[in-house]
Amino acid sequence: MTTKAQLSKIMILAWQFIKNNGYTKAEALKTAWLNFRLKEALKVTAVVFTYRKKDGTTRKAFGTLLYPHSEKPQSESKASDKVQIYFDIEKQAWRSFNKWNLISLEY
Numbered sequence: 001m002t003t004k005a006q007l008s009k010i011m012i013l014a015w016q017f018i019k020n021n022g023y024t025k026a027e028a029l030k031t032a033w034l035n036f037r038l039k040e041a042l043k044v045t046a047v048v049f050t051y052r053k054k055d056g057t058t059r060k061a062f063g064t065l066l067y068p069h070s071e072k073p074q075s076e077s078k079a080s081d082k083v084q085i086y087f088d089i090e091k092q093a094w095r096s097f098n099k100w101n102l103i104s105l106e107y
Contacts, residue, residue, distance in 0.1 A: 010036050013081065013099065021100045035084065035099045042066075042086055043107065052101040059097075062089045 010032045018094035041047045046064040053059050063086035085096045 004038065006036070010051045016081070017100050023100070031100060031102060032106055034102050038105050041086065041105070046089055048106040050103045050105075052103060053097070058103065061086070061095070063087055063095070064089060 002077070010029075013035060014023075014025070014028040017023040017031055018025060021028075022029065036045065039048055041078065042065040044066070046062060046066075048060065049063050050058055050060045060102035065086060082099055083096050084099050085094060087093075087096045
């Protein structure tokens with residue numbers, strides 16, 4: 001994917017956060033970039049990240065998209081741009097969260 005295409009996806013995601021979640025432009029761009037970096041890191045290695053669950057609590061997850069002993073989730077092809085799917089290494093299961101709920105990323 002070209003740099004221009006990547007920047008376009010980040011801006012589209014940021015505008016979704018502004019429109020649908022009431023984020024300020026700064027909050028939306030910060031969260032969109034965080035989502036981009038998370039997705040790229042998940043493709044390469046296991047990553048520790050924190051997100052807000054639907055019930056309002058926070059969850060620190062240790063996940064990846066490259067887990068050799070698991071099958072890809074069936075819902076991955078149905079996933080929208082609003083949801084990030086990952087393999088939770090601690091729980092040994094596929095999980096997902098809403099992208100606008102991503103709080104932090106640790107390398």
